[in-house]
Structure formats: C-alpha cells, structure tokens
Amino acid sequence: MTDLTHNEALQKTTVDQRLTERGIFVTAQRRAIADVLFARNQHLTADQLLMLVNETGAKVSKATIYNTLGLFAEKGLVREIHISSAKTFYDSNTSRHHHFYNMDTGDLIDMKERLAPLFLQSDLPDGTVMETADIVVRVRNQKP
Amino acid sequence: MTDLTHNEALQKTTVDQRLTERGIFVTAQRRAIADVLFARNQHLTADQLLMLVNETGAKVSKATIYNTLGLFAEKGLVREIHISSAKTFYDSNTSRHHHFYNMDTGDLIDMKERLAPLFLQSDLPDGTVMETADIVVRVRNQKP
DNA sequence: CGTGGCATTAGAATAGTTCTAAAATTGATC
C-alpha cells in the first residue's frame, strides 16, 4: 500500500465520520461530493461543485448536488452565503467567520472573526433564538 | 385646496427632490414607484412593489420596476437585501442599520445600529474600499 | 430472495430576473 492510497483511505474514513456524526447516511454520491467539498476551505456554487465532482470520475446528477448541499447545510456541514439573487455560495468552512465580497472581481474573502459582532440573546427580537449571523462586507477595488 | 391635496403636493416635491438630488431624472413612473416605496421605511420585494404601485392607479410594467429599483439601488436610494436565492428585498431605509430575519415567519426586522460592527479601512482586503456592510442575523421562533 | 424505504436520476416545471426591440415620452431647440 502506497502512502497515497493510505492517505486516501484515511480521508475516506474522516469524511465518512464527518457525515455519520451528523446523522447523515453515507452513500457513494454523498461521499464523492463531500470528498471534493471538504478537501479544503472553499466557496463554491452548486454548479462549480457539480463540475468538480464529475471531473473526479464520479457520476452525480444536478438534483443530487442540490439535495446533498441542502442536507449538508441543514446538518451544519456547510454554510450558505447569499451574495446576490444569482449567486449562492456554499462554504466548506463552518467555523465562525464572515466574508468580504469584492464586487469588482467577484472574489469572496474570509474575514477574521474578531471583526464580527456578538449578538447576545437579549439583543434578538423577543421570542426568537439565533440560528446564524451572516455578514457580507461588499468592497470595491480602490481607484488608482 | 384641501389639506389633503396640499400634503400630496408637498410629498410630491419631497420625492422629486430626493430623486433629483441623486441625479435621477424624474418621470411619471419613477415618481409613482418612489411615492409607494418611500412612504415609509419598509422591506419589499420587486413583486410586492409592483402590486402596490399598480393598486394606486399608476400603470407601471414589471421591467420598469426592476429598472427603477436597480437605478435607485445604484444611486443609494434603496438597499438590496439578499436573504435567499429566491428572496431579494429592497429596503427604503438607507440609514446605517442591519437586519434580523425570522426563518420561521419570513419577517425581516430592523437591527439597532449599535449592534453592528465597524469595519475600518485597515480591516479591509488590500487595495479595496468598503461599499456596504450587510448583516443578516437569522433567528427562529423559540420552542415552547 | 423479497419487501420497504430511502437515494438518485433525467428532465420538466417554476420563479425571479434580465433582455429585446419597438413604441412612447421627454426636454431642448427652433
């Protein structure tokens, strides 16, 4: 067994665990999707993910990409980021952080958490509990 | 001249000024849209606005609603709020403030500004300038 | 094996938004 296959085996276990821990049934498609998605911290659209997954040789349909992203989001494995009506990103990094969006380039850049505010229970509307706090700071390239 | 028509005349001037100040050419449709939109601080979708405007007797097409909202947003008269891929709200209140979104009811609720963070120029990605900071805190109704 | 229940699929349907090309309106100028 080479190091490569050893690493692959390790990652497979890790990814499987990640899903199982959240009560998600592991299937071939879900693993294929998770392998690509969780390979690193990244921001992907459903379409980009579909292409990347199918490039690995796996054969996964568009509907499954959406089903799976929806499931992962519900279980807290990915975060949805709504930039505009035509741009929904899925963020494989679910640690507490936020984003800068460069309107000129379309880049989505992570923001250090210390810049984000804390919302205390007492700050929230009466009778509600916080689910997520999403901050998008839109920036433009500085004019010369 | 009754008080009512007097008030209407006053409002018309105010709305016209608001557009003209931003270099927006006033037309009948733009005024009809602005009258409804700026009557009070509110969060409307393009569709809701279209219905409200046409209920006043004005006849404005869907395309014009979108054109005008785009123009107003570009000129800083309204703020776009992206809640999900299927929900873009236009906020007639452009003062610095942010939002709570109740995932259970769909309500969008204003957040006091003091809860929002300040983003200093030094915090932003290199070579960029801030355009807007959008914060949406998603909340759910507290379980009994 | 066979059955029940979920997962996956291709493609159709939906819905919000943008585009198109023609008609209408505008302010400026005579």
Add this chain to the structure above:
DNA sequence: GATCAATTTTAGAACTATTCTAATGCCACG
C-alpha cells in the same frame, strides 16, 4: 407648437438557478 435626439417604458420572450416529479436503483433486514 413642431421637430429632434436621447432616454424611458413596455410586453413578452429569454434566461438561469433552483425545485419538483415520477420512475428507477440500491440496500438492509427479515
């Protein structure tokens, strides 16, 4: 007022991201 160029508005088609549908596939378990 009439004319002109430029801009705005319009109806409806086109587009696109996402969701739905109904059929098929895949397991686990008895």
